[in-house]
Amino acid sequence: MKKIVIAIDGFSSNGKSTMAKSLAKHIGYIYIDSGAMYRAVTLYCIQNSFFDGEELDEKRLQDNIKNIKIDFRLNDKTSLPETFLNGQNVEQQIRTMEVSAKVSRVSAVPFVRHAMVALQQEMGKAKGIVMDGRDIGTVVFPDAEMKIFVTADPQIRAQRRFDELRAKGDTKTTFEEVFENIKSRDYMDQNREESPLKQADDAILLDNSHMTIDEQMQWLVNKFKQITTSNE
Numbered sequence: 001m002k003k004i005v006i007a008i009d010g011f012s013s014n015g016k017s018t019m020a021k022s023l024a025k026h027i028g029y030i031y032i033d034s035g036a037m038y039r040a041v042t043l044y045c046i047q048n049s050f051f052d053g054e055e056l057d058e059k060r061l062q063d064n065i066k067n068i069k070i071d072f073r074l075n076d077k078t079s080l081p082e083t084f085l086n087g088q089n090v091e092q093q094i095r096t097m098e099v100s101a102k103v104s105r106v107s108a109v110p111f112v113r114h115a116m117v118a119l120q121q122e123m124g125k126a127k128g129i130v131m132d133g134r135d136i137g138t139v140v141f142p143d144a145e146m147k148i149f150v151t152a153d154p155q156i157r158a159q160r161r162f163d164e165l166r167a168k169g170d171t172k173t174t175f176e177e178v179f180e181n182i183k184s185r186d187y188m189d190q191n192r193e194e195s196p197l198k199q200a201d202d203a204i205l206l207d208n209s210h211m212t213i214d215e216q217m218q219w220l221v222n223k224f225k226q227i228t229t230s231n232e
Contacts, residue, residue, distance in 0.1 A: 003128035007136035010150030013161040034133030039094035104188040137200040147203035
Protein backbone atom coordinates (compact mmCIF):
# COMPACT_ATOMS: atom_id res chain seq x y z
CA MET A 1 0.00 0.00 0.00
CA LYS A 2 1.35 3.42 -0.97
CA LYS A 3 2.33 5.50 2.07
CA ILE A 4 0.80 8.93 2.60
CA VAL A 5 1.22 11.98 4.83
CA ILE A 6 -1.48 12.49 7.46
CA ALA A 7 -1.81 16.05 8.80
CA ILE A 8 -3.86 16.63 11.95
CA ASP A 9 -4.47 20.26 12.94
CA GLY A 10 -6.68 21.90 15.51
CA PHE A 11 -7.05 23.75 18.77
CA SER A 12 -5.01 23.07 21.89
CA SER A 13 -5.97 20.37 24.39
CA ASN A 14 -8.38 18.53 22.10
CA GLY A 15 -6.47 15.26 22.13
CA LYS A 16 -4.69 15.73 18.78
CA SER A 17 -1.43 14.24 19.99
CA THR A 18 -3.09 11.25 21.63
CA MET A 19 -5.13 10.43 18.54
CA ALA A 20 -2.17 11.01 16.21
CA LYS A 21 0.06 8.71 18.28
CA SER A 22 -2.60 6.01 18.42
CA LEU A 23 -3.36 6.24 14.70
CA ALA A 24 0.33 6.07 13.76
CA LYS A 25 0.85 3.02 15.97
CA HIS A 26 -2.28 1.33 14.56
CA ILE A 27 -1.31 1.78 10.90
CA GLY A 28 2.45 1.40 11.35
CA TYR A 29 3.38 5.01 10.57
CA ILE A 30 5.87 7.34 12.29
CA TYR A 31 4.34 9.95 14.62
CA ILE A 32 5.80 13.46 14.82
CA ASP A 33 4.51 15.92 17.44
CA SER A 34 5.11 19.35 15.91
CA GLY A 35 3.68 21.05 18.99
CA ALA A 36 6.37 19.40 21.10
CA MET A 37 8.97 21.05 18.88
CA TYR A 38 7.63 24.54 19.65
CA ARG A 39 7.33 23.59 23.32
CA ALA A 40 10.99 22.53 23.28
CA VAL A 41 12.03 25.89 21.84
CA THR A 42 9.93 27.58 24.54
CA LEU A 43 11.60 25.50 27.24
CA TYR A 44 15.00 26.52 25.85
CA CYS A 45 13.93 30.18 26.08
CA ILE A 46 12.84 29.75 29.69
CA GLN A 47 16.00 27.85 30.66
CA ASN A 48 18.19 30.55 29.11
CA SER A 49 16.24 33.53 30.51
CA PHE A 50 15.03 34.84 27.15
CA PHE A 51 11.80 35.91 28.85
CA ASP A 52 11.44 39.01 31.01
CA GLY A 53 7.93 38.51 32.36
CA GLU A 54 5.85 38.14 29.19
CA GLU A 55 8.45 39.88 27.01
CA LEU A 56 10.54 37.61 24.76
CA ASP A 57 14.02 38.68 23.71
CA GLU A 58 13.67 37.72 20.04
CA LYS A 59 17.17 38.94 19.19
CA ARG A 60 18.80 36.51 21.64
CA LEU A 61 16.52 33.73 20.43
CA GLN A 62 17.44 34.40 16.81
CA ASP A 63 21.14 34.39 17.70
CA ASN A 64 20.68 30.99 19.37
CA ILE A 65 18.13 29.26 17.11
CA LYS A 66 20.86 27.24 15.39
CA ASN A 67 21.93 25.88 18.78
CA ILE A 68 18.50 24.36 19.40
CA LYS A 69 18.55 20.71 18.32
CA ILE A 70 15.29 18.78 18.55
CA ASP A 71 14.73 15.12 17.81
CA PHE A 72 12.36 12.32 18.73
CA ARG A 73 13.42 8.94 20.13
CA LEU A 74 11.28 5.90 20.81
CA ASN A 75 10.77 4.88 24.42
CA ASP A 76 11.53 1.16 24.57
CA LYS A 77 8.85 0.54 27.20
CA THR A 78 5.96 2.50 25.65
CA SER A 79 7.01 2.28 21.97
CA LEU A 80 6.10 5.96 21.73
CA PRO A 81 8.37 8.83 20.64
CA GLU A 82 9.68 11.25 23.26
CA THR A 83 11.08 14.75 22.74
CA PHE A 84 14.77 15.46 23.15
CA LEU A 85 16.24 18.96 23.36
CA ASN A 86 19.99 19.12 22.75
CA GLY A 87 20.33 15.47 23.75
CA GLN A 88 18.19 15.70 26.89
CA ASN A 89 14.79 14.03 27.33
CA VAL A 90 12.37 16.92 28.01
CA GLU A 91 9.07 15.11 27.38
CA GLN A 92 7.76 15.92 30.88
CA GLN A 93 9.23 19.42 31.18
CA ILE A 94 7.61 20.68 27.98
CA ARG A 95 4.12 19.71 29.24
CA THR A 96 4.14 22.05 32.26
CA MET A 97 1.83 25.07 32.60
CA GLU A 98 4.89 27.34 32.59
CA VAL A 99 5.69 26.22 29.04
CA SER A 100 2.00 26.16 28.02
CA ALA A 101 1.64 29.81 29.08
CA LYS A 102 4.48 30.94 26.81
CA VAL A 103 4.46 28.56 23.82
CA SER A 104 2.00 30.60 21.73
CA ARG A 105 4.29 33.63 22.07
CA VAL A 106 7.32 31.69 20.87
CA SER A 107 5.50 29.84 18.09
CA ALA A 108 4.27 33.16 16.64
CA VAL A 109 7.84 34.30 15.87
CA PRO A 110 8.40 34.01 12.08
CA PHE A 111 12.01 32.74 12.17
CA VAL A 112 11.06 30.09 14.74
CA ARG A 113 8.23 28.84 12.52
CA HIS A 114 10.48 28.83 9.44
CA ALA A 115 13.11 26.75 11.27
CA MET A 116 10.57 24.25 12.61
CA VAL A 117 8.68 23.94 9.31
CA ALA A 118 11.93 23.18 7.46
CA LEU A 119 12.74 20.48 10.02
CA GLN A 120 9.21 19.03 9.83
CA GLN A 121 9.26 18.92 6.02
CA GLU A 122 12.60 17.11 6.12
CA MET A 123 11.11 14.55 8.52
CA GLY A 124 8.17 13.95 6.18
CA LYS A 125 10.02 13.45 2.89
CA ALA A 126 9.73 9.67 3.02
CA LYS A 127 5.98 9.85 3.84
CA GLY A 128 4.38 7.25 6.08
CA ILE A 129 4.02 9.83 8.87
CA VAL A 130 1.31 11.27 11.07
CA MET A 131 2.02 14.82 12.20
CA ASP A 132 -0.16 17.03 14.36
CA GLY A 133 -0.02 20.75 15.07
CA ARG A 134 -1.56 24.06 14.05
CA ASP A 135 -0.43 24.55 10.45
CA ILE A 136 0.49 21.07 9.20
CA GLY A 137 -2.20 20.87 6.51
CA THR A 138 -1.98 24.54 5.53
CA VAL A 139 1.77 25.30 5.60
CA VAL A 140 3.98 22.30 6.37
CA PHE A 141 2.29 19.73 4.12
CA PRO A 142 -0.28 21.53 1.96
CA ASP A 143 -0.31 18.49 -0.36
CA ALA A 144 -0.91 15.94 2.42
CA GLU A 145 -3.23 13.19 1.20
CA MET A 146 -5.20 13.10 4.47
CA LYS A 147 -5.98 16.25 6.47
CA ILE A 148 -8.01 16.34 9.66
CA PHE A 149 -9.02 19.49 11.56
CA VAL A 150 -9.95 18.76 15.18
CA THR A 151 -12.14 20.94 17.36
CA ALA A 152 -13.99 20.60 20.66
CA ASP A 153 -15.85 22.81 23.12
CA PRO A 154 -13.36 25.01 25.09
CA GLN A 155 -14.85 23.97 28.46
CA ILE A 156 -14.42 20.30 27.55
CA ARG A 157 -10.86 20.89 26.38
CA ALA A 158 -10.05 22.70 29.62
CA GLN A 159 -11.44 19.81 31.67
CA ARG A 160 -9.36 17.31 29.69
CA ARG A 161 -6.20 19.35 30.23
CA PHE A 162 -7.01 19.87 33.92
CA ASP A 163 -7.54 16.12 34.42
CA GLU A 164 -4.25 15.42 32.62
CA LEU A 165 -2.36 17.79 34.93
CA ARG A 166 -3.93 16.22 38.02
CA ALA A 167 -2.99 12.74 36.75
CA LYS A 168 0.61 13.94 36.47
CA GLY A 169 0.61 15.13 40.07
CA ASP A 170 -0.07 18.86 39.56
CA THR A 171 -2.32 19.83 42.48
CA LYS A 172 -1.73 23.59 42.30
CA THR A 173 -3.06 24.61 38.89
CA THR A 174 -6.77 25.49 39.04
CA PHE A 175 -9.41 24.74 36.42
CA GLU A 176 -9.91 28.48 35.92
CA GLU A 177 -6.21 28.92 35.09
CA VAL A 178 -6.35 26.11 32.55
CA PHE A 179 -9.54 27.49 30.97
CA GLU A 180 -8.07 31.00 30.67
CA ASN A 181 -4.87 29.56 29.19
CA ILE A 182 -6.86 27.68 26.54
CA LYS A 183 -8.93 30.74 25.59
CA SER A 184 -5.77 32.83 25.38
CA ARG A 185 -3.96 30.24 23.23
CA ASP A 186 -6.99 29.90 20.93
CA TYR A 187 -6.99 33.65 20.32
CA MET A 188 -3.24 33.89 19.77
CA ASP A 189 -3.13 30.82 17.53
CA GLN A 190 -5.94 32.09 15.29
CA ASN A 191 -4.78 35.72 15.13
CA ARG A 192 -1.01 35.52 14.77
CA GLU A 193 0.41 36.94 11.54
CA GLU A 194 2.63 33.95 10.78
CA SER A 195 0.77 30.73 9.86
CA PRO A 196 -2.42 31.31 11.89
CA LEU A 197 -4.50 28.33 12.94
CA LYS A 198 -7.23 27.66 10.38
CA GLN A 199 -8.90 24.72 8.71
CA ALA A 200 -7.45 23.83 5.32
CA ASP A 201 -10.03 23.92 2.52
CA ASP A 202 -9.62 20.19 1.91
CA ALA A 203 -9.42 19.14 5.59
CA ILE A 204 -12.10 16.92 7.16
CA LEU A 205 -13.63 18.42 10.31
CA LEU A 206 -13.68 16.26 13.45
CA ASP A 207 -15.55 17.61 16.49
CA ASN A 208 -14.59 15.22 19.28
CA SER A 209 -16.41 17.02 22.11
CA HIS A 210 -18.56 14.00 22.86
CA MET A 211 -16.60 11.14 21.31
CA THR A 212 -14.83 8.37 23.18
CA ILE A 213 -11.22 7.54 22.30
CA ASP A 214 -12.39 4.29 20.67
CA GLU A 215 -15.00 6.12 18.56
CA GLN A 216 -12.36 8.63 17.50
CA MET A 217 -9.95 5.90 16.49
CA GLN A 218 -12.58 4.05 14.47
CA TRP A 219 -13.48 7.30 12.70
CA LEU A 220 -9.84 8.01 11.84
CA VAL A 221 -9.09 4.45 10.66
CA ASN A 222 -12.19 4.51 8.44
CA LYS A 223 -11.07 7.79 6.84
CA PHE A 224 -7.55 6.41 6.38
CA LYS A 225 -8.88 3.30 4.65
CA GLN A 226 -11.14 5.35 2.39
CA ILE A 227 -8.31 7.66 1.32
CA THR A 228 -5.61 5.01 0.83
CA THR A 229 -8.00 2.75 -1.06
CA SER A 230 -9.10 5.53 -3.39
CA ASN A 231 -5.45 6.55 -3.98
CA GLU A 232 -4.38 3.10 -5.16
